[in-house]
Amino acid sequence: MSSPKTVQEKIWTAGLVIIGDEILSGRTHDKNIGQIATWLQVQGIRLAEVRVVADDEDKIVAAVNALRAENDYLFTTGGIGPTHDDITVDAVAKALGVDVVIHPEARSILEGYYEGRGGLNEGRLRMARVPDGAELIRNKKSGAPGIRHGNIFVMAGVPHIAAGMLDALTGELEGGAPLLSETVGCWTAESEIADLLREVEEAHEGCQIGSYPFFREGRVGANFVVRSTDAETVKSAVDSLTDGLATNGLDFTPGGI
Amino acid sequence: MSSPKTVQEKIWTAGLVIIGDEILSGRTHDKNIGQIATWLQVQGIRLAEVRVVADDEDKIVAAVNALRAENDYLFTTGGIGPTHDDITVDAVAKALGVDVVIHPEARSILEGYYEGRGGLNEGRLRMARVPDGAELIRNKKSGAPGIRHGNIFVMAGVPHIAAGMLDALTGELEGGAPLLSETVGCWTAESEIADLLREVEEAHEGCQIGSYPFFREGRVGANFVVRSTDAETVKSAVDSLTDGLATNGLDFTPGGI
Structure with missing residues (x-):
């Protein structure tokens, strides 16, 4: 009664690295695993593994490199804000072996966003830093964009901002037959x-x-x-x-x- | 004004492996990261990393071995029920290089629990299987106990049952000064x-x-x-x-x- 065997289609997979002491301390309950998992299913991509790591450069580099080697796509959430504990961009650049540069379009977006809100300062300008070669993921909810570098997607930790970035990526990623x-x-x-x-x-x-x-x-x-x-x-x-x-x-x- | 320097105390850390396709598919929102993180803080232990992996023996073995090498304690949640997709015990035994055996006390607990509920069958008896050398973590909420093997703690995925197992472990683990x-x-x-x-x-x-x-x-x-x-x-x-x-x-x- 079974239909003729078809060639097994490629199964597309993604890894997710969640960066945040606040998740590991129990202070904040993660909402990104669920929303990213659900979104990926619709794109025909399976979430294969998640790692939650501390705000520690070596730990982030290790997790990013392990999961990007094993999967078609890698997502990160958290650690892209303006403060000293936001080190995701530096860690991803280190994992990729590229420099950190100021993205001119991100700088321009932030200048526009903070006009009348006190202007750009050193902390805010941090949010225009990207691994060299990156493009931006638009974020309608706040000034700071997400970052795409090849098959790596660096997104906000605040769930509704991450959701806005997923919206911007919908239909952009190649996937297989949805599960x-x-x-x-x-x-x-x-x-x-x-x-x-x-x-x-x-x-x-x-x-x-x-x-x-x-x-x-x-x-x-x-x-x-x-x-x-x-x-x-x-x-x-x-x-x-x-x-x-x-x-x-x-x-x-x-x-x- | 600062007090004399004291010798840096040991920081105790734990890793957590969450086993479950249902988390990676987005079907179920994880509640164990938060409750285990909070409980560990009170024991003076820091949750250092979490990995969420699929119901896949090789993936579980790799995550268990990586996180137990890096941390003082390792916790797992999920995959210890009676059905075919519950493979955590086998994977942990493989990671430890020990056999899977029926724990006589677990068998006796399950016999008592299922008396008048249809008795033990093959599926239910699966819940008495442990890595050789393990002791039990009592669980007042349902028949099936959790498993302790040295510094490895194998717990239920259902959050209120996992909470009962944490209760049973409170004060049992050596830790440092709480953060x-x-x-x-x-x-x-x-x-x-x-x-x-x-x-x-x-x-x-x-x-x-x-x-x-x-x-x-x-x-x-x-x-x-x-x-x-x-x-x-x-x-x-x-x-x-x-x-x-x-x-x-x-x-x-x-x-x-």
Whole structure:
């Protein structure tokens, strides 16, 4: 019943380096992993790994170099503001082996933005510094732009500013077929049907089934998320899964609980 | 005015590996980074790096080995349930070069928990598997225990269960002096006072100042967080910072805005 085998398409991946002592201290809860992961899915790119590192040049350089070697794209968030603890640009330049230069267009944007707000000072001018060879990612929310250098994207840590930068990049990156998913919810302990999940996954090549248990209204349940880049595979796996749940006398909720 | 130099105390650090396709797909927002970071601070341990990796044995092994080599402690969350995608125990055992065994006490706990809930099956028994040589971390919220193997702590991904395991570990880990912090808020663009922040930090050894800008009520502001393990250093740096803000004609809010 399976359709003819097609050549496996390239899977595009991205790494993400989150720079910020404030995340590692527990002071600030990260919101960028979620929004970047979701945005990447729509571009047909999978987020393959995230590293959260301190505001420490050596740590940032190591993480940037490790994740750019393993992935098609690398994103960073945080550390591009005007203060002394904002060292991302220097670290990325070091990782790339290029100088830090003032980007003339970024300087001009900042001059315009701070006109009537006290003008450019040394701290604000820091936000025009880029690794040599970079272009800008426009940011409508505040003056300071993000930075693109080849397949590296250096973005703000403040989530709504990072979101504006993602908007500016939408449709700009080459990706593959988006990962499709369908969710089935069931009021059962996942441990009841572990065998069924494994069997359905094994029977459908290129399909992954994630099991996400929860405790709600005093009962245990789980959502099962079936993922594949192929719509037929998702549909066939969901059918097998729901047939199996029914055979076990379990009700299920398409779309999840 | 400074007190005599004391020998630099050891700074204890921890790494955290978060295992979960559901975080990388954007489906689930991580809550474990924040709660583990905050808990570690109280134990006098700094969270030095976090890696979020997929449900992939090689990726988990690489992250576990990298972060345990660099830190005093290593925590993992996720992937210890009963289903086929729960492979953390196997990956940690592989990283340590030990076998996976059934822990008799874990088996007994699970037998008790599932009595009257359908009994132990193959999936549920998976939750009694541990890397050889491990002891258990008790979990009052559900049957399945966490796992301790030397300085490695393998915990649940579901945040309230992970929280229960942290409770069980409170006071059990050797740490150093807790990192102290004091926050000062100010309705100013951080770019206005970047020089002041850098000068105050440089004048106080062992002190870090983080600057966290925000936009609220249509105005820009920032919270400045002064951190050190030494209470005198924090106080002196905060005094210098608030004097500097006052000199610049800026009001400030002790404790942050």
